[in-house]
Amino acid sequence: MSSKDLKMFRVIVLLSFLVIRASSLNNHSFPNNFMFGVATASYQIEGGWDADGKGENMWDWWTHTFPEKISNRYSGDVTCDSYHLWRDDVEMLKHLGVNHYRLSISWSRVLPEGTTNYVNQKGVEYYRNLFQALLDNGITPLVTIYHWDLPQPFNELGGWMNPLIVDYLGDYARVCFQLFGDLVKNWITINEPQTTCLQGYTQGYKAPGYANEGEGIYLCAYTHVLAHARAYHIYDEEFRALQNGTISIVLDSSWSEPASDSDKDLEAAETQMEFILGLYANPIYNGNWPRVVIDRVGTRSLLEGYSKSRLPEFTQEQIDYVKGTYDFFALNTYATNLIYHQIDVNQSIGKASYFLDSGTGSKTDPSWKTVVGWVNDVPWGFRKLLNWVSEHYKRPDIFITENGWSDYTGELNDQDRIEYIGNYLSAILDAIYEDGINILGYTVWTLMDNFEWQVGYSQKMGLYYVDFDSPNRTRTPKASAEWFAGVIRGRCLLDQCEN
Template identity: 45%
Template sequence: LNTMSENTELTKGHFRKGFMWGAATASYQIEGAWNEDGKGQSIWDTFVHTGHIEDGTNGDITCDSYHKYQEDINMLKNLKATHYRFSLSWSRLLPTADSSTPNPAGVDFYNKFIDALLASNIKPCVTIYHWDLPQCLQDIGGWQSDDIVEKFREYSDFCFSQFGDRVKLWITINEPHVQCGFGYGNGIHAPGIKDPLNACYQVSRTMLLAHAHAYRVYDTKYRKTQNGQISITLNSDWCEPKDPTNPEHVKAAQFYIDVTLGWFANPVYGDGDFPASMKKSQGLEKSRLPTLTEEEKKLIKGTYDFFGLNHYTTRLAEPVSEATQDYLMHPDLAVYVHPDSSWERAGLIKNEVPEWLYIVPNGLRKLLNYISKTYGDPSIIITENGCSTKNPVNDPGDTKQLVDEQRCCYITSYLNEALKAHLLDGVDLRGYFLWTLMDNFEWAAGHTERFGLHHVDFSDGNQTRTPRKSAAIYTKIIEENGFSAS
């Protein structure tokens, strides 16, 4: 793999006409106003108020976008963004999770926000669920209960009815495999359940069924009049064999992709069922994965209008050895995945950087090609891609990291690899959303990990936003719709 440090040559050229250029955020990470105007409590409200976060912060205020959404729109306008991906807070709209008794203030907030976006010629891309389940649903089983499927169907129906006249791009669920692994496997995300051999598999089934029902509701009830598109967003690293000449390493890399991307992509974009390799790998008479009935497979299969992809980094894979068995990501994932020691690490500061994020631009091109070939050449929208830095910074002269050269290079190189996939490989790429518009509450990392094109001062009482150099770099690429000869 070529790494950024090898100065992979930039390809000149342009994305398709009408390419979607945007930034992405999520409600709990930016809105704040956690208990204002009738909002109910979410599992993340509960989780952060009982510890768990690296720096002890929470999302009670964070970027305060509930009150400062016009500032967010101004930043998007300055970026020249054509689209904005944000999520709806389920507990702000339906505090008791009952669609017959919505919260008027919550509905009014999103109506005002969507109207203000459109008035600035920015199209909304709306995520219905980005991990902030109403606590009242968690109290009766949450995603581990079959009842959640109908609740999500009703919630989605409500969202389409309220906002679908203006929202033409919908995402049902963000990164279900991350929610399963972190929320129900190792417990580092809300609701903090540590049950990797049962709960995370249970939840994968209910999330797939919930997504499928939401898609079917849109397809049958709203598509004809609202004329939008709807899909799910899946997160995936790219993965390569550590030794490409070793068949066991090749098998390990494919298995890692099967159990991360394929876990949800195979049911939705493939044959309706979980990947066969996942079921076989456990070596049990009966797989720990739930059995999907023929009816359920039929319901799930083909529930997409595009492939929503979140991608950040790349891994190498090899079989597990005695020396590496303590580093397994999941008890059933008998593969050791790791970065190449030569790859550049996001953050630049030794021992102060995000452990997981290594910069390998052409991993994105390879992943786009893999998706295109494996799942029948779907239209692909990159719904998240970005680069983080860690606080505190090494350079006392730039405490806000405003001259974020590494992020500038990351955006340029990853987008150029996406362009190669489109221009040179024929991948049907329709849009790109950068994570993220501004520093926010970054889940278990709190405010320590910063992905923003804009620095946010969480200590000044105004949540002051300041553009970084990367904002100008991104704007230039947007204005050129790619990379011009100049």
């Protein structure tokens, strides 16, 4: 960066701090052991989609077969080219001063056929070099085993609606522990099954594009929960004693705020939380599906003429196998929604639908700040979500593994992003100091602008701007990068903080 550019950024950063000072933020320092980081995912940044023996994955197939499904017909074939430019990524992380970097392993880069019969050494070398470079620079790798890029051979078997994936995921996880466990001590089994199951197997917005409203989400959730438990037990029983690491699953949820103080809307908001978050969290943290999900899906299924519930039933052995498979609660969140009662359990019978099963409707307050509809700046909703998780799941340690702001411009002077992250970090401090919740760390999505799934490169979420028209995929820090680096250095959102 030129001296002129550096001077410009100093001015931008100063303005950023003035914006933050003018707002009402918590003035406590972050605890000494609180971790700051950023996150990415393999398909979204790596590129090199067929480089050095990598196999085809579900998103390779989806973007190549149905390019019209992606904004501007983009793909992740090259994206940020981090497969070749990973050293640049490490330099960016060093500049930010992060404590951890959440990233994922591409299943098909390590196991090109998905199965363990062939291990791609070039892929192994790529990840080992990256993990070692992170450690050499004092950055802890927080590694996701599976972040949506299912090997295409398994997609052709029905993907996450096929319980055989439980065994395949377990085999793959074991390979990861064997190959990388000496370098990686913090593992995530699976990223955001809620979004995968809702948008990939129920609505069809994301790969693999199945629109099965009646059963898709439940079959998908069932397989994900069991697959997570399989990977957890493999680590716990075969590797933990030697490698001494931690492992959990990343779950995603918005906060469901009652649209009114009526009893029906209060009940609807609680039901919505169970259908969105509880469907995946309850089996792991409490055992079995949430009772309201069991009851509502079961009742509606019978009224619709099914011989049994569309929600797969766990055996007692499976309930016991899944329960307790966590070391902490990893949470991704971006927004708050207003939830209202829409239909009773026995209304509108005739169409099997996850959306009718919950009986709820959703909207947002037009006064809430937003640019992209699925992200809004409602920090009080975030704090309520943290309290709900703590109260419902036995007060686990909570790690925020994704949170960030989205816009369409990628502008360098990204004041909205600074304000959003500052507000959500302030809510974390409120939760720690006023609510007594143990929050381990916070992770910004994302390090740099990247391939954002079905919207391609139209939405920008990075602390760094990426020039996707440049063969070098030039990265430029935004004002938010400089601001976040300052927060990490000072462990404080203001000029001076209380301990």
